[in-house]
Amino acid sequence: EFSPEEAQFNDLIAEDSRIEPRDWMPDAYRKTLIRQISQHAHSEIIGMQPESNWISRAPSLKRKAILIAKVQDEAGHGLYLYSAAQTLGISREEMTDQLLEGKAKYSSIFNYTTPTWADMGSIGWLVDGAAIANQVPLCRASYGPYGRAMVRICKEESFHQRQGFEILLELMQGTEEQRRMAQESVNRWYWPALMMFGPPDDESPNSTQSMAWKIKRFSNDELRQRFVGMLVPQAEVLGVTLPDPNLKWNEEKQAYDMSEIDWDEFHEVIAGRGPANAERMRRRREAHENGAWVREAAAAYARKQAA
Ligand code: FAQ
Numbered sequence: 001e002f003s004p005e006e007a008q009f010n011d012l013i014a015e016d017s018r019i020e021p022r023d024w025m026p027d028a029y030r031k032t033l034i035r036q037i038s039q040h041a042h043s044e045i046i047g048m049q050p051e052s053n054w055i056s057r058a059p060s061l062k063r064k065a066i067l068i069a070k071v072q073d074e075a076g077h078g079l080y081l082y083s084a085a086q087t088l089g090i091s092r093e094e095m096t097d098q099l100l101e102g103k104a105k106y107s108s109i110f111n112y113t114t115p116t117w118a119d120m121g122s123i124g125w126l127v128d129g130a131a132i133a134n135q136v137p138l139c140r141a142s143y144g145p146y147g148r149a150m151v152r153i154c155k156e157e158s159f160h161q162r163q164g165f166e167i168l169l170e171l172m173q174g175t176e177e178q179r180r181m182a183q184e185s186v187n188r189w190y191w192p193a194l195m196m197f198g199p200p201d202d203e204s205p206n207s208t209q210s211m212a213w214k215i216k217r218f219s220n221d222e223l224r225q226r227f228v229g230m231l232v233p234q235a236e237v238l239g240v241t242l243p244d245p246n247l248k249w250n251e252e253k254q255a256y257d258m259s260e261i262d263w264d265e266f267h268e269v270i271a272g273r274g275p276a277n278a279e280r281m282r283r284r285r286e287a288h289e290n291g292a293w294v295r296e297a298a299a300a301y302a303r304k305q306a307a
Pocket of ligand 1: 131196
């Protein structure tokens, strides 16, 4: 027998309605949302680093202005998401501590380095592309504040994806050396981008419950397939090769056959041993310490206003 609150929660989920902050919800629902939304927020904030690496070296004023705007958008996404998580009863300080103490995860993808300008193209095309494929269904997540934050975030990610595609298109229409640089970058980002969707379905401990609660609408593998299906025609337009010799449409399965993802690499990166994990965390801590005076000043101002 369900309590009246729990019965109401179940009804709201069943009728595809939304759960709002003041509604009763099971502790485990609250906990998994805090986990997913805060990790998502941390990803947006740490995700500023790989691209900020190129702001001072963008090849033109126009590219620099676009890149600054994009990196700023990611900061904004982090802030909406922290706010959405706060409606579940966790404070911004707690979430920040969890990240800085290495207890909270953030997306594996941001632990890869950006040695060339073409990486700005690959991040936009592949990383923002994967983010959109994963996040468009999250616009319908059962928790209201998360779904609503996603709507705006997805609009901005679409612009980001186009600008990345356009960087690669320009390089692919350039010199031999530029084309080589674009292809080399796509080779490095393709597999890590596919890992963004998470472990395979049979090794995804959270999926079944999150799908039953309509937080996730599709499984990790379903979204990964959908993403690859999006990339194939776009790669043709660009003239780049996706670095998987086994990538082939399978008419019978109505899905792409592909090589096995290197899950050891995925687990290594999540465990903190990827190419740039240490550097990302070092810079995040440094930025947090450098921002201490801002937090102190804001708190002092708030106290003064209240008095
Ligand atoms: N990296 O049971 P599942 C962006 C963890 S886009 C690290 O399948 P779930 C935009 C997972 O947390 C990137 N950890 O988990 C941008 C769980 O660990 P836990 C951020 C991963 O939650 C673009 C464990 O493995 N997007 O920032 C990863 O049902 C350009 C087992 O996995 C989001 O966060 C991974 N790739 O499904 C910014 C989207 N995959 O928590 C700047 C929202 C899995 O139990 C520049 N999140 N794990 O300790 C989601 O959709 C889901 O959380 C998934 C994982 C699909 C990521």
